[in-house]
Amino acid sequence: MSNPVFFTPAGSLDGMAPEALFTLEGPEARHAVAVKRLSPGEAVDIVDGAGTRMSGRVTAASSSRLEVECTSVAVEDRPGIRLVLVQALAKGDRDELAIETATELGIDAVIPWQSERSIVRWKGDRAAKAHAKWQSVVTAAAKQARRAWVPEVRPAVDTAALSATVAAAGLAVILHENAVRPLRDVLEAWDGAGGAEPREVLLIVGPEGGISPREVTKLCDKGAVTALLGHHVLRSSTAGPAAVVLASDVLGRWTATGP
Numbered sequence: 001m002s003n004p005v006f007f008t009p010a011g012s013l014d015g016m017a018p019e020a021l022f023t024l025e026g027p028e029a030r031h032a033v034a035v036k037r038l039s040p041g042e043a044v045d046i047v048d049g050a051g052t053r054m055s056g057r058v059t060a061a062s063s064s065r066l067e068v069e070c071t072s073v074a075v076e077d078r079p080g081i082r083l084v085l086v087q088a089l090a091k092g093d094r095d096e097l098a099i100e101t102a103t104e105l106g107i108d109a110v111i112p113w114q115s116e117r118s119i120v121r122w123k124g125d126r127a128a129k130a131h132a133k134w135q136s137v138v139t140a141a142a143k144q145a146r147r148a149w150v151p152e153v154r155p156a157v158d159t160a161a162l163s164a165t166v167a168a169a170g171l172a173v174i175l176h177e178n179a180v181r182p183l184r185d186v187l188e189a190w191d192g193a194g195g196a197e198p199r200e201v202l203l204i205v206g207p208e209g210g211i212s213p214r215e216v217t218k219l220c221d222k223g224a225v226t227a228l229l230g231h232h233v234l235r236s237s238t239a240g241p242a243a244v245v246l247a248s249d250v251l252g253r254w255t256a257t258g259p
Contacts, residue, residue, distance in 0.1 A: 003045040003055060005146040006032055006066075007139070010050040016073050022046060022054060024066040032066045044068055049142070049150035051076045076148045081170070081192050081251050082108040082200050085240045086162065088207040089113065089120040094237035096137050098205065101241040103141035103151050106248055110138065111165070111202075112156040117209035122156050131156065159215050162204075163222045170199035172224040174216060175206075175239050179226035183243060186227045187250040201251070203243045208236050 006028045016022060024032065024046060032038045038058050046054045046068060053074050060067040085102045087095050087110055099110045112134060114122060122130050135153045142150045157165065166172040171190050173183065192199060204211075204224065216226065229242055248254050 002146055003043045004032070004036055004038070005045045005047055005143055007143060007150075008046055008048055010048045013046065013048050013052045013054050013073065016054050016070050018070055018072060020070045021059065022056065022068045022070060024068065025064060029064055029066040033061045033063060038066065045146065047148045049139070049148075051078065051148050053148040078108065078149065078198065079253050080198055081253065082198050083244055083247055083251075083253070084109045084111060084169075084200050084202050085244065086111045086113050086165075086202050086204040087240055088115040088205060088211075088236060089118040089122065089156075090207045090236040091119045094208070094235060095120070096134065097237040098240045099134060099151075099153075100137050100141045101237075102244050103138045103147075104145040105241055105244045106145075106147075106253065107151050107240075107244055108149070108200075109152040109154055110134065111154045111162070113162055113204070114156055114158045115207055116159065116212045116215055118207045119209070120207075127156060159218055163218055166202060166204075166219050166224045167222040169202045169223075172202040172204060172219065172222075173243075174204045174211065174219060174224050174226045175229050175243055176211065176216065176226040177228070177233050179228040181225075181227055183227040183229050183246055184250055186225055187247055192251060201247060203240060203247065205236055205240045205243075 006024060038061055040058050042058050044058055054070050055072045056068040056070045059069050085107050087098050089095055138151045173186055
């Protein structure tokens, strides 16, 4: 069984080496001691969310401090082809469920999309709070999956801003029930080895009401393609994670060492 994982701020593991002592403090330390009941001698991983993983053994534990002796430090490379989930804002927390599951499955970044048919709206103070909530969701999911990398939650975009992102991507795929080509065919036909690395694949998921024809046209004019994920219509919370699984397999992300 893999070691339990606890997060520390990016950069705080710099300079760590075997036999060095690291002190974890704050909420993560309290969780390790009060919830996980870690005690001296137990193995643990400390990660900084930016690819660095320190493995070690607990030497001391108190209510707000966990002292760990380092046994090894590794920096985990990010994949050359990165998957980005463009998730339309959806009602009933289905958008949060989508990014949570996609994070556990290995997504590299998520983009909140204010699509035309999104019932949920991020405005004013709510926008900042909602963005922070998404970041909290993916951080917790990364911890659950024991990842060294925490996916980036990028700023929310409308369709105009998303169009510019699509134009700059290596591949942008709109998951659409009326598409003709299966997603597997689109991914297999894409020359992912060409161009400079890293290359990004955008997986675009609409809200519960679907992506409007006007939006599909705008995005396709900038280079996006439509693809069929399966024979059935999936919820907004399911489509993205399902696409991440297929893309990770086809693009070889699960056959190489990654986050």
